[in-house]
Amino acid sequence: MFETESMDAVFRALAHGGRRKILDLVSAKPGCRVGDVCTHFEMSRIGVLKHINLLEAANLLISEREGRERRLYFNVVPIQTIYERWTTEYSGLWAGRLTRLKYEVESTRNDSANPNTLRDRSHRDTRDNQEQDQ
Amino acid sequence: MFETESMDAVFRALAHGGRRKILDLVSAKPGCRVGDVCTHFEMSRIGVLKHINLLEAANLLISEREGRERRLYFNVVPIQTIYERWTTEYSGLWAGRLTRLKYEVESTRNDSANPNTLRDRSHRDTRDNQEQDQ
DNA sequence: AACATTGGTAACTTAATGGTTACATGTTCC
DNA sequence: GGAACATGTAACCATTAAGTTACCAATGTT
Structure with a gap:
């Protein structure tokens, strides 16, 4: 990315x-x-x-x-660049918004009904060795 | 370390x-x-x-x-830990004190008489394959 | 000039990584 | 129960990475 x-x-x-x-x-x-x-x-x-x-x-x-x-x-410099990458990419996490959520997930492990489910499935995986859309 | x-x-x-x-x-x-x-x-x-x-x-x-x-x-969490590692370990650099020096080194490249020379040499390297003191 | 010092190449061996195919297990849906 | 689905295991192959020894090339020192 x-x-x-x-x-x-x-x-x-x-x-x-x-x-x-x-x-x-x-x-x-x-x-x-x-x-x-x-x-x-x-x-x-x-x-x-x-x-x-x-x-x-x-x-x-x-x-x-x-x-x-x-x-x-x-x-x-390169390490600063990496730092920027993570803080930019995962800015939300570092800002603390999602971080709290993650900590909860890690500690409690029983939010089994997570609302953030991904349902944009479109791959044909039947019988292994599928080639996917990039 | x-x-x-x-x-x-x-x-x-x-x-x-x-x-x-x-x-x-x-x-x-x-x-x-x-x-x-x-x-x-x-x-x-x-x-x-x-x-x-x-x-x-x-x-x-x-x-x-x-x-x-x-x-x-x-x-x-692990990435935060790494972040801490770098910021602690190289705290001086991140604080900007040495960072400036590094930038100068990188850009100008002519401080050939650097005073920070290491002279605590004590290894016997004669004819390759030396074993050093850890 | 002779020699120690500092660093670097080249060629090679071994160990670790990244990736594959083939098969196996548990789950949902009809 | 049986088919389709989601994920996982095992065995294997190819490539890269890590490290070695042996040798080379400058630069200082006396």
Whole structure:
């Protein structure tokens, strides 16, 4: 719906705990180098390097060459974009209107006669492997 | 750092465009059923089902049986948790203090004499395949 | 010049994901 | 009861992702 291609890269980059840890490290020590990040992992240097590169490709890290060193900086912008996506898309939820409803659903679990039923069915699912209208 | 196991599931669940789309659909039509979601995908019904199950495992969807049907509801809570994680962890950034710095780094790219250099090096990387101190 | 340091490529192995088809189970409707 | 329906399970295949080792290329240092 509101998906951009770059957003997908960001989401995928964030899907890895090690990479999130890298973001933590770099944001704690802006300007640190590849080797500095590596010291915090059991993994091989190349393993870490690939994660760093992936993060940079997603624009979550910015790197800057300085002689033989490579300085790393964390870039908040993509995460802010994601934040906007959720707050815009699910604005109602964040505003608290539906949030309360959800909490009720989660805790009580007995509003079995939910009025918000979907009845716009139009798919032909008979005997598996249907192809649907996009 | 601030990682919980459940948070990892959430991040991984969000890493797939199709699953994010499912969240969009369900949050737009709370209480819709599995089949309803399927109509919006080219994929086979089972493919979609697995994504739905994964989302439920990550607690991003809540489902409720009603006869032979399964009603789906979006659960904001995990996303709120993630939001907290970022805003807490990178609070300085969101507060705008470091954010400005980052923007400068991104736009100008010539603060080559960054004072924030990390010099706590202590790893022995000589000839690859080092094991580091955790 | 010689050598340690820092970073990067290339090629490969293994594990995880995304997706499929075929079959199974419980429900509603006649 | 029996047909159509909604959902689910099992077994499997293809692709991608994660990580490894071995080697390469600059840059500093003495």
